Amino acid sequence: MADAPTVKVVGTNGEISLDKRFAGRHVLVEEHEPGVWIVRTATVIPDNERWLHEPQATADLQAAIGWSATHAAPAPMRKHPESS
Template sequence: MGTSSSSTMVKVVGANGQISLGKQYAGRQVLVEEREPGVWLVRTATVVPDNERWLLYPQAADDLRRALDWAEANPPDDADVEQILTRLGDGEG
């Protein structure tokens, strides 16, 4: 985590209803919380899509790490392709 500091800036809301927070925040997502009319709390955030949230669970991270380790230790090999295709075609496996 970064250090916490407090500062006050005067910004002008443009005719289109926008304010600029500075180039260092360009492209970042922010949460804007309206505490009361005219009072906002703006915080930078990282938003995780619902369909990717499962990746944040420790078990999922462990499973993914093990799968990547296995894939690295077992590179693709097409030496037995014909035998595998025959087995699959016979309904085995």
């Protein structure tokens, strides 16, 4: 359930303060019309990791995880005692 509306004052630097529970979070700020903003928390994904969130990468990773669940890792090779 949403909190009751509160009145905030925009400071001379153009900033407003949100509740401390949002400290350090990234937010998206969208202006839908003059004076109407939507502020949403967001998670930022680095550009070089974005491919991991594409449907094909997700499907490939799920397939690999499924395969690994049914295939045991090979036993490590032992050194022959006379090969030192």
